[in-house]
């Protein structure tokens with residue numbers, strides 16, 4: 657089969673590799689759509705995310721959907737021919753962390769494109785059948801791929817526990833920030849404010865219903881936010897950026913007794929924020945890790961029209977154009993939000 661493999665920093669090539677075989681309990685999926693995630697772009701640019709280091713050649717990609725073409729031995733689950741989204745994380749379901757309900761933090765998790773596990777930017781992928789979630793007819797494969805970033809957003813919202821009438825700030829309006837914006841707007845919030853350096857993404861946020869948007873490259877977004885809220889700050893500030901200052905800005909934006917949720921991954925593996933305001937405001941700071949089992953919730957939100965994920969897909973590519981897709985996603989040019997690779 658064909659696979660887009662990372663051979664070094666910013667060096668992606670289309671290679672011929674052996675087809676995977678589905679093992680016991682696994683379904684072999686013909687991949688039909690794959691979203692390029694910010695975490696993939698981190699690996700593409702730096703070869704690592706914190707302690708996770710790529711050994712090339714390496715296949716990226718964990719936001720995907722496709723069609724089941726074969727089942728391994730002793731496999732229950734969707735039949736051959738089923739259209740499915742892949743729930744990517746494979747937690748062990750045996751350790752204390754899993755048994756305590758925190759499957760998103762299982763230290764034994766196998767996750768596509770998290771080294772050493774190869775990702776799904778290739779024609780076929782074997783995944784446990786119970787993690788292949790059937791798609792209703794009204795959702796296409798790119799919707800299926802978008803269930804992964806939507807799931808990240810659902811997990812953030814679950815942590816944030818937004819109350820009716822809360823105000824929210826979102827720092828970073830890439831695909832995750834845009835998903836969060838849509839979810840926050842659907843949560844009876846009083847106003848959602850967005851800070852984002854890319855003009856096209858600010859426009860998208862404004863169109864989606866953000867109360868106000870600002871460019872963090874043109875002034876301090878925390879000062880701007882405090883002006884917007886007459887000095888009060890927001891109930892919940894969500895950091896969904898790569899920016900090293902963004903967590904500190906979120907801390908400045910949150911009101912006393914408020915919450916900060918951190919979902920963005922900093923390029924250097926260090927996060928700093930001013931201690932004084934965080935402490936004196938008694939903030940609750942929550943770190944969001946991947947998601948739990950939320951694909952069915954995501955499907956329901958798309959079907960009800962509560963989220964519109966198609967509007968986030970600004971660019972579409974074929975598998976052999978994966979190197980161009982990554983260069984564009986890394987450059988943040990041409991109004992890129994979500995790049996989708998379709999097979």
Ligand SMILES: [Zn+2]
Pocket residue numbers: 693694695718719804805
């Ligand atoms: Zn992702």
Ligand SMILES: [Zn+2]
Pocket residue numbers: 747748749750751752753754755762763764765
């Ligand atoms: Zn576990």
